[in-house]
Amino acid sequence: MPESNALPARLVGLMAVCCALAVSTIYYHQPLLPLMAASFGLTPTQAGLIATLTQLGYGTGLLLIVPLADWRQPRRLALLAIGANAVALLACAAAPNFALLCVASFMLGVTAITAQLIIPALSSLTTPAARGRVVGTLLSGLSAGLLLARTVGGLLGEHTGWRSVFLLASFADALLLVIVARNLPSIARLSPIRYGTLMRSLGSLLREERVLRFCAASGFLTFAAFSALWATLAALLTQPPYAFGAATIGLFGLVTVLGIAASPRIGSWVDRLGARALAVAGAVTLVVGFVFIAAGGLSLAWLIVGMLLLDLGNRAGLVANQSRVQTLRAEARSRLNTVFMSAYFLGGAFGAALGNYGVHRAGWIGLAAVGALLALAATVINAVSSPETPVTLVDSQS
Template structure:
């Protein structure tokens, strides 16, 4: 039962920019470790690919947090929920920094993932304030913030880790959480359209949404496959670049995150294009771009130039799919946006965990070629799923169902 509701009235560009910053700071905590995996492995006497378990568990934790915590934003004040999650995330990062064993590091990394979900509370909250005509653009802007956080984490994580060690990076991430706490407390708008429902009923309603919303099922499945392909590269890239013929250190590996700058700048335009052309067409373009990117990744042992071109294509392809799919999901049920976001993004980051595991397996079996084969197959799977998804009606494309 809804206790109140409000019609979308639009939001200011300043608020969108500030919340995009919060999304960046929130999501960065699950990516700081990626360029540091070879360094982490060496400190515990492990092979570089074994440290990939940290990346896998962090992504699994994020998916669990989306499933177990984010739905509460439909019946609890999102700002309060976000503040609690940020505080817990800061503590988990400190435990990572002090972890005396690889086992404890893995366990605390899982908790980091579970509590790093503030961005997924912010995005549906602001989407509910947006008008239908601007929803794709605003979602694209907020996702630009997510991508900026990914870039920030990998670049800063690699640089700081090379200078002071990987433990200092986790301490820095915890301090950044304190800044995020202050910004969210002051700036995230209060939500008035909350639903009076128990936690048990809330969880059961997730099953009902999956059963009743066909579009959600297809968007979640294609999103899982696309992010799995994208994560296959990033979860194994550090191990490959640390080996012959490159032998890069963590600072240099972190600089590869700068490739995402072009995609970040393009995200609002991708969202606006999805508003005009439809999500289905944008997702198809994204899956094809992903597959093309892995053709370049296959030649990664031959030239850095091929790697960079492949990374650019993967970034644009994944971004197109994410923006288009998420904007489409938000048109389904305005009273359940947080739960819809939970199901979509939970599936998405489950794909991240699957991709991290498969990417490391591909690298172990056949290096760059093995990684490219894994990624291309995942992109092909996403293409097939999207081809089977329902076509959008003209009313959906026009934003008639906010």
């Protein structure tokens, strides 16, 4: 498919569904952490290690596997990753002790990278003018995956046990395998370079592309702030004054519905208004959101407003930064995506660990303090980042 052709809406929508199914596997555990902790005689905050390891695994998979898509067909890589992910899900379901569950969770993250193979592949096949909208649609699929995982995971986990959730997810991988095999387009232009050269080029890209450095730092801090909430929310909601069960906690994933609907529009705003301005706005929205989160232990209404603001802020930052990164070098889009998304999900692991520390020290206030500081740092990074370069100019130079 020539790069000048517009992508069919059906294909973009179908690949958004694939992104949802692929990314959902790294979020099923979030509403289940109290149940998992109870089955191994741990506290919910101790079980938070699962969230950290899953995010670390995902960052590792992005770093070690996704660059191969500039050298090998993304479709073939995706099929191998999906198969390995199904095995990791089964290992989680069957884990006899917490140590093995930790290992399986890390491998689950490593192999859950199919969405990050799809996004640069489709981005390389669309026109520069439509790239923000396409990326926004695919990221709305990612968001739908989060909603699916948190809501279904919580509801199913409370009634049938947390192990059944991972078993069901492995069957969903079988459906994903069929859709990707039949529909993900092949890429005509691939770089004829070896894996070692690809990996070394990641450092070169980071040194040479100032915009990439700023976007990676922004993504790290933004998702760290966002993950600080979601990695600790279940533990907080099982405590007074709420004392909710896993099914009720899973329903909090419905808060993301508004953000899912807004993702394509956010992508259009990137095309019209510029990515840097939107990234700054997203980071500021996160800061405001954590002001509401600080009162989350006092009022459910404050908590939900805060969650809405955090979801919109994180989504705006992700769409803006990822769209910006994809304009830099047409021949290295998978590697650019690797650098950005590795930083993004390593930030998620960092935020999950820091959020657990904040909750352990001071509950809702501790969580809000951690998240607000991370979001403030992201605001500064975005505000001082390099000015925009016209997308059409960058693509013509590629």
